[in-house]
Amino acid sequence: MVALGTGPAATARPRSQFRRALPIYLFLLPGLGLYALWMLYPLASALFMSFFDWQLARPSPFVGFENYARAFADPLFWRALLNSAGYTAVTVSGQMVVGLGVALLLHERLPLRSFLRLVYYLPVITSWVVVSLIFVYLYNGQSGALNWLLVDVLGVLERDVAWLAEPSTALWAVAALGIWKGIGWTMVVFLAGLQGVPQELYEAASIDGAGRWSRFRHITLPSIARTTGFLLVALTLGGLSVFVSIYVMTQGGPLNSSEVLLSYMYKQAFERLDLGYGAALAYIFAAMFFVVALVELWFVRRRLT
Amino acid sequence: MTTSRARLGALFVLAASGAVISSLPFLYMLGIAFESHALVLKQPPTFLPQQPTVDNFVRAVTTAGFGQAFLNSVMVSVPATALGVLLSSMLAFGFARFHFPGNRLLFYSLILTLTVPALVLIIPQFVLIRQLGLFNTHWALIFVYSVGGMAFNVFLLRGFFEDMPQELFEAAIVDGANVWQSFRYIAVPLAKPALATVTIFTFLGSWDEFTWALTALQDPELYTLPVALRFFQRAFGTEWGLVFAASTVAVIPVVIVFLAFQRHFVSGLMLGGTKG
Numbered sequence: 001m002v003a004l005g006t007g008p009a010a011t012a013r014p015r016s017q018f019r020r021a022l023p024i025y026l027f028l029l030p031g032l033g034l035y036a037l038w039m040l041y042p043l044a045s046a047l048f049m050s051f052f053d054w055q056l057a058r059p060s061p062f063v064g065f066e067n068y069a070r071a072f073a074d075p076l077f078w079r080a081l082l083n084s085a086g087y088t089a090v091t092v093s094g095q096m097v098v099g100l101g102v103a104l105l106l107h108e109r110l111p112l113r114s115f116l117r118l119v120y121y122l123p124v125i126t127s128w129v130v131v132s133l134i135f136v137y138l139y140n141g142q143s144g145a146l147n148w149l150l151v152d153v154l155g156v157l158e159r160d161v162a163w164l165a166e167p168s169t170a171l172w173a174v175a176a177l178g179i180w181k182g183i184g185w186t187m188v189v190f191l192a193g194l195q196g197v198p199q200e201l202y203e204a205a206s207i208d209g210a211g212r213w214s215r216f217r218h219i220t221l222p223s224i225a226r227t228t229g230f231l232l233v234a235l236t237l238g239g240l241s242v243f244v245s246i247y248v249m250t251q252g253g254p255l256n257s258s259e260v261l262l263s264y265m266y267k268q269a270f271e272r273l274d275l276g277y278g279a280a281l282a283y284i285f286a287a288m289f290f291v292v293a294l295v296e297l298w299f300v301r302r303r304l305t
Numbered sequence: 306m307t308t309s310r311a312r313l314g315a316l317f318v319l320a321a322s323g324a325v326i327s328s329l330p331f332l333y334m335l336g337i338a339f340e341s342h343a344l345v346l347k348q349p350p351t352f353l354p355q356q357p358t359v360d361n362f363v364r365a366v367t368t369a370g371f372g373q374a375f376l377n378s379v380m381v382s383v384p385a386t387a388l389g390v391l392l393s394s395m396l397a398f399g400f401a402r403f404h405f406p407g408n409r410l411l412f413y414s415l416i417l418t419l420t421v422p423a424l425v426l427i428i429p430q431f432v433l434i435r436q437l438g439l440f441n442t443h444w445a446l447i448f449v450y451s452v453g454g455m456a457f458n459v460f461l462l463r464g465f466f467e468d469m470p471q472e473l474f475e476a477a478i479v480d481g482a483n484v485w486q487s488f489r490y491i492a493v494p495l496a497k498p499a500l501a502t503v504t505i506f507t508f509l510g511s512w513d514e515f516t517w518a519l520t521a522l523q524d525p526e527l528y529t530l531p532v533a534l535r536f537f538q539r540a541f542g543t544e545w546g547l548v549f550a551a552s553t554v555a556v557i558p559v560v561i562v563f564l565a566f567q568r569h570f571v572s573g574l575m576l577g578g579t580k581g
Contacts, residue, residue, distance in 0.1 A: 021405035027484045028399045031392035031455070032411065038452045039418055042429035049429060056435070105320040110313065112321075118567070119324040122331065125563050127513035129531040130552045133538055134330045137337070137545055145333060183327065241422045244515050248535060262424050269428050270520060279428050286425040293420055 046279045054276035067280035077281070079256055080264040087175050087260060088239030094179035095235055096228070099186025104220075106187065107194045117191075121184035128181075128244035135177045136249055139163035167257035170250045174258060177245055182238070186231060193227025194220070229300030233293055240289055261285050338362070338549040361550035370525060371551055374533030378555075381446045381518075381529055382511040389451035389458065389507045394500060396455070397462035398488045402474060412463070419456045424516060431520055445521040446529070450511040458503045465499040466492055505566045509559060530555045 050067050052060040071077045106117055123131060138145050141162030150157045163173040201219045210218070221228075243262040246252060252259035252267065265285065269278025338361055340354040365371050400412045434445040469492065477487045493500070515531040522528055525536065534555060538548045 017406055021403075023484050024399055024403045024405050027488070028396055028411075031396040034388075034392060034448065035415065035452050035455055038430065038433075038448050039421075039426065039455075040414075042426040042433060043418070043421060045429040045432070046425065049432070054432075056432075102320070102323060105316055105323070108313065108316055110317045110320055112317075116320050116324050119328055121563075122328065122560075125509060125559050126331075126556055127515070127531050127559070129513075129515050129534050130334075130556055131330070133534065133548060133552055134334050136538075137549075138330060138333065180327070180330070237420075237422070241424065243424060247516075262422075265424070266427075266516075270431075275428055275432070282425045282428060286421060289422055289425075290420055 046282055049276055050280035050283050052276045054279065056273060056275065060276065063276070067277045068284065070277060071280055071284055076256060076259065076264060080252075080259045080261045083171055083258060084240055084242070084260045084262075087171060087178070087242055088236055090172065090175045091178040091182065091239045091242075092232065092235045094175070095182040095186045096231060098179065098183050099231075100190050102183060102187045103190035103194060104216075107191060117187070120187055123181045124184040126181075129248055131177060131181055132245045132248035135173070135245075136164065139173050139249075141165060164250050165254055167255050170254060171258040174242075174245050174249055177249075178239065178242060182235065186235065189227060189231055189234075190224065193224040197223040226300075229296075232300065233296045236292060236296060237289060240285075240292065261288075334549045334552060337545050338553050340546055361546040362554065365547055365551040365554060368547070370528070371533060371537065371554075373526060374528050374530050375554070377443070377527060377533075378512060378530040381443050381450070382508055385447045385450035385511045386504060386508045388447065389454060389511075390500060390504050392451065393455050393458035393503060394462050394493070394496065395488060397459045398466050398492050399484075400459065401463045401466035402469075402487075402492075403484075412459075415456050415459055419460070423453060427517060427520060430517070434521055440521065441523040441527065443527065446511075446514075446518055449517055449521075450507070450514060453514075454503075454507050454510050458507065462496065462499055462503060465496055469495055501566055505562060508562060512559060 051062060051064060053063050053066075054060045102120055106113055106120075110116070139162075141147070141160055144160075144163070146163065147157075147160040151160055161169065163169050197220060201223070202215055205215050205219055241262065242260055243266065246258055246260055246263045247266070250258040252263045261281070262285065265278050265281040268274045268281060336354055339357050339359070341356045341358045341360065396415070400408060430449060431440075434440045434442075439445040439448075473491050473495075474487055477491055482490070513531060514529075515535070518529045518532045519535070522532065525533075528536070534548070534551060537551055541547050
């Protein structure tokens with residue numbers, strides 16, 4: 001029988017160890033097999049493909065690092081990288097600030113608290129396609145509600161703006177959707193963090209005469225540093241992965257003004273069927289993703305906790 | 306700490322106004338979905354339809370393969386969820402309760418893929434389904450969706466299985482239970498809350514997924530809801546009432562699942578949020 005539980009592992013000869021573990025390997029085989037075929041093999045084969053001028057129908061010549069060199073010399077790649085960075089910076093800070101604000105409000109013993117949490121959470125569970133369609137309509141150049149609000153009601157703007165058709169606004173209009181959709185999730189995670197803040201600290205600080213801001217600054221923020229760090233990493237990776245809203249709302253346009261890394265990769269691979277170049281772009285993206293995650297984790301360890 | 310009633314009242318007003326603003330896009334969608342066609346695309350926008358009608362819903366459900374898309378989503382999401390949850394919980398159980406050579410290596414190589422964004426794999430997965438003859442079939446979606454959340458699910462469930470009392474399993478071994486039996490009859494019944502969380506995440510993930518379905522399917526008759534909605538909007542772009550009625554119908558199952566399992570949903574998130 002297989003050694004069971006959390007005690008020290010049986011120190012038997014390696015071969016008999018494997019034989020005894022046979023039932024458990026068989027038990028794990030279906031899951032591991034499926035995972036290897038659909039996740040690990042593609043992960044390896046993407047790397048392989050990125051060294052070829054990969055074509056679906058005809059033989060694919062080996063090109064070495066050419067696809068990578070091409071990416072780094074491609075002005076549109078740099079444009080997409082810059083846009084991804086901008087989108088991420090804006091959405092991460094927006095979600096953090098608003099999410100923390102809402103979490104602080106709903107951490108109080110307000111009436112209807114769970115209902116309000118639910119309302120803030122609704123955008124999170126709604127599919128990206130649906131919310132993107134709603135925002136396409138809100139941003140409509142002639143009759144969208146946003147123009148009506150800004151032009152007719154508030155009078156902030158002189159004339160209607162085609163938010164998704166203007167190179168200067170398209171990316172930020174999509175980013176606004178990203179913030180709105182993510183507030184609920186950020187709120188829930190912050191609420192979990194806030195539950196762990198020791199109540200006695202506030203009482204002690206109140207006795208010492210600390211004001212509300214001072215308590216927030218010196219007790220709340222340091223106490224939720226771990227949560228903030230986790231959110232920083234998770235939201236950054238989420239922002240870099242933006243795709244569906246861009247694809248549905250702007251297709252990266254107008255004039256590539258809202259092209260992000262993944263929309264550019266998808267276009268190269270599935271519209272121009274340049275699969276090798278697409279795979280190289282995907283690997284550059286994955287490497288960047290990994291490095292950003294590591295750097296942020298390091299920063300969180302060093303500075304926040 | 307003394308909290309005055311007035312302060313709580315002000316905070317409530319603030320929180321409630323924020324909630325109203327946050328839900329305006331949805332109210333706007335509903336307002337247009339129930340509005341008769343002639344009155345859509347006008348200013349000022351109204352949230353309450355002036356001539357309320359369910360015409361858009363009737364047409365959405367009966368037109369352009371939308372009913373078929375709904376059915377397709379069910380036929381993909383349900384088996385993908387069942388397969389994904391079954392295999393993830395088996396893996397998590399094995400990693401949590403057994404010592405065997407390679408346990409840690411296998412577990413950590415699984416966890417490492419958590420850092421790989423799904424879209425990085427989309428090109429090789431596309432090539433793979435063409436090689437396997439699964440291009441333009443629902444199987445392509447079922448397999449990819451069932452492994453998509455696997456690393457996270459295993460991570461979540463392993464902790465749960467580890468916390469179970471050892472005596473239960475020892476008693477089962479004495480009674481001659483094999484790995485499958487101790488999983489099926491002891492671990493699974495005790496893990497129901499955690500399994501519910503994982504089930505919801507996997508189901509919603511499959512139900513809402515867009516990019517892979519767009520890539521792996523070609524025939525409109527096979528489209529799942531998100532893809533169908535996207536083409537629906539392209540085809541009926543000026544008939545926003547129809548588009549939003551269809552969107553509303555697509556969102557309803559998600560809201561029902563969420564409301565029914567809300568408790569598990571939030572606790573699962575907290576688990577992911579604090580442990581991650």
